[in-house]
Amino acid sequence: MTKPQIRPATGAQYSRIHGVGGYRPVRVIPNSEVLEWIDSSDEWIRTRSGIAERRWAGPEESVAEMSVQAAGKAIAQAGITPEQIGGVIVSTVSHLKQTPAIATEIAQRLGCGTAPAFDISAACAGFGYGLGLADGMVRGGNAEYVLVIGVERLSDLTDKSDRSTAFIFGDGAGAAIVGPSNTPGIGKLIWGSDGSQADVISQTQAWDTAFAKPDAINGQGKEQKWPALRMDGQPVFRWAVWEMAKVAQQALDAAGITADQLGAFIPHQANMRITDAMIKALKLPASVPVARDIAETGNTSAASIPLAMERMLESGEAHSGDLALIIGFGAGLVYAAAVVTLP
Ligand SMILES: CC(C)(COP(=O)(O)OP(=O)(O)OC[C@H]1O[C@@H](n2cnc3c(N)ncnc32)[C@H](O)[C@@H]1OP(=O)(O)O)[C@@H](O)C(=O)NCCC(=O)NCCS
Numbered sequence: 001m002t003k004p005q006i007r008p009a010t011g012a013q014y015s016r017i018h019g020v021g022g023y024r025p026v027r028v029i030p031n032s033e034v035l036e037w038i039d040s041s042d043e044w045i046r047t048r049s050g051i052a053e054r055r056w057a058g059p060e061e062s063v064a065e066m067s068v069q070a071a072g073k074a075i076a077q078a079g080i081t082p083e084q085i086g087g088v089i090v091s092t093v094s095h096l097k098q099t100p101a102i103a104t105e106i107a108q109r110l111g112c113g114t115a116p117a118f119d120i121s122a123a124c125a126g127f128g129y130g131l132g133l134a135d136g137m138v139r140g141g142n143a144e145y146v147l148v149i150g151v152e153r154l155s156d157l158t159d160k161s162d163r164s165t166a167f168i169f170g171d172g173a174g175a176a177i178v179g180p181s182n183t184p185g186i187g188k189l190i191w192g193s194d195g196s197q198a199d200v201i202s203q204t205q206a207w208d209t210a211f212a213k214p215d216a217i218n219g220q221g222k223e224q225k226w227p228a229l230r231m232d233g234q235p236v237f238r239w240a241v242w243e244m245a246k247v248a249q250q251a252l253d254a255a256g257i258t259a260d261q262l263g264a265f266i267p268h269q270a271n272m273r274i275t276d277a278m279i280k281a282l283k284l285p286a287s288v289p290v291a292r293d294i295a296e297t298g299n300t301s302a303a304s305i306p307l308a309m310e311r312m313l314e315s316g317e318a319h320s321g322d323l324a325l326i327i328g329f330g331a332g333l334v335y336a337a338a339v340v341t342l343p
Contacts (some may be wrong), residue, residue, distance in 0.1 A: 001217035009141030015134070015178055016185020017343045019082070021073025022310040023066045023173040024297065025055040031058040032169045040155040042121070043194040044143055045167045050272020054170030054298025055114065063095045066173035067106045067151045070306070074147070075110070077343060078177035082110045085177070086143030089133055091126025091302040093331065094152045095119065106149065116143075118284035123201070124268045124330025125191065126302030127152050128338060131326075132189040135179035150302030157203065159228035168271075170298025171231065174306025176343070187255030187339035188248050194333045197239065200232045201331035229331075240274045240329055245281030247337045248327045252282075262288045263322025264312055264342065267303040269294035278327075289317040301330060309342065318342055 003191035030053045031042040045051055057066065059334040067090060074083060086111075090103040103117035127150040134146035152170035178186070204210075204227045211224050248267075252259060265288050267275050274292055278292060291308035300307060305326050312318040320342055 011139045011141030012180030013137040013139070014181040016181035016183075016341050017176050018179045019074040019077030019177045019343050020133065020306055020310050020313065021070045021075075021077060021306040022303070023069035024307070025057040025061045025066070025171050027056050027058055029054050029056050031167065032243065035151055038166045040163060040167065046275065049168060050275075050294050051167060051298050053176060053297050055172060057153050057171040063092060063102050063153055064105050064109065064137070066171070067149045067175065068109050070151070070173035070175040071106065071110055071147055071149055072174040074177050077147060078145070080145055080177065080179070082112045085110070085112045085115050085145050085147050086174070087134065087137050087146040088112055088149070089114055089130040089146065090117070090119045090151060091122055091130045091151045091295045092151045093121055093123050093126070093266070093301060094118060094154050094157055096156060104124060112147070120335070121333050123332055124299070124300070124301045124304065125328035125332070125334040125336040127223055127305045128189060128191060128326060128328045128336025129330045131176070131178065131186065131338065131340070132191060132336065135186045135189070137224070138178055145177055147177055148175060149175045150304070150306055152199075152301045153304050154229065154299075154301060157229045162228065162230070164225070164233050165229055165231050168299045170300045172297060172300045172303045174303040174310065176306055185341040187251060187257070187340045189336055190251045190254060191336035192247075192334070197333045199236065200235045200333065203227045203231050203327050237274060239333065240270060241277040241281065244327060244329050244335060245278050246318055247281055247329075247335050248325060250277060251327065251337035251339055254324060257339050259283060259284045259288065261323060262325055264289050264291065264318035264324040266291040266305055266308050266324050266326045268327060269297060269308055270299050270330065276301050304328075304341065313342060
């Protein structure tokens with residue numbers, strides 16, 4: 001008797017991004033408001049980070065609500081229906097409810113039927129991680145279209161008295177639809193992690209340290225302090241500039257693309273000085289438009305690349321069909337870079 005053989009899933013030969021959409025909270029926080037919390041100056045914040053203002057979400061602008069708004073735009077641009085979506089991946093580090101994944105609520109609200117839906121935690125590399133998973137799902141035959149969302153309410157985890165982070169973070173959501181393509185639209189993902197530097201950006205305390213566990217509440221006298229994000233700025237800065245420029249170059253090489261062939265460079269909007277240093281290290285020609293969304297959006301972690309991509313397309317700085325180099329990097333430490341065709 002011949003051994004039975006499993007019929008494998010077969011997918012599209014190539015994948016690409018079919019649509020992108022963003023949601024920016026209504027409330028603008030200019031540097032002048034940050035100066036009410038920390039001893040700093042508008043000039044210091046602008047020159048050290050490039051940030052002039054950021055958006056912070058209000059009570060109605062939940063992780064799910066911002067995601068649904070951003071995803072709706074991406075779905076419309078892709079010209080598909082929500083029922084065609086065969087996977088929903090939500091990258092976030094600031095959804096404050098451990099379980100269930102927020103992705104299932106988002107999938108249900110969008111009308112994605114019974115699509116598999118799950119959250120991932122890859123901080124500022126989260127959009128790239130999600131894109132890599134979606135690319136594999138589409139080409140592997142486990143989904144036709146996948147919705148990738150990067151969403152953060154970092155204001156919930158920001159210590160307004162911390163001079164090294166209070167001015168940096170913002171809230172928002174960015175979404176992309178990944179689906180089949182006749183031509184290659186997503187290059188090899190260069191991604192990785194370095195757990196030896198886990199401490200340089202992290203939550204101050206785990207929830208069970210911040211809040212006494214039920215069985216320890218009585219008589220423990222634990223101080224209950226809401227956790228926040230802490231960052232050791234200088235090591236992060238050095239790592240981002242030196243190591244990430246190499247990763248970006250690897251993504252270009254793997255895709256067989258040279259910097260002068262790019263129609264856009266869309267790095268994670270961490271800090272304008274990091275972006276400028278990467279441009280130099282990559283010897284990016286001045287003709288390549290560079291995302292500088294951080295000036296008005298701050299650092300929105302997983303949401304920053306799709307938000308910046310949407311802005312460049314809407315403003316006409318970059319165009320559909322152009323090649324873009326994207327690179328995300330942050331807490332973990334984690335990183336992910338790839339060359340993609342813009343939707
Ligand atoms: C956070 C960051 C802007 C701080 O800049 P820096 O030059 O490293 O600042 P330092 O902590 O070395 O402090 C330099 C000086 O600025 C002062 N300073 C620090 N924070 C300040 C603030 N918010 N406002 C004004 N002055 C400040 C310090 O007191 C210090 O003053 P001194 O020279 O008189 O001692 C910078 O480290 C950075 O951009 N890091 C990367 C962060 C990042 O992108 N993270 C996201 C990754 S996902």
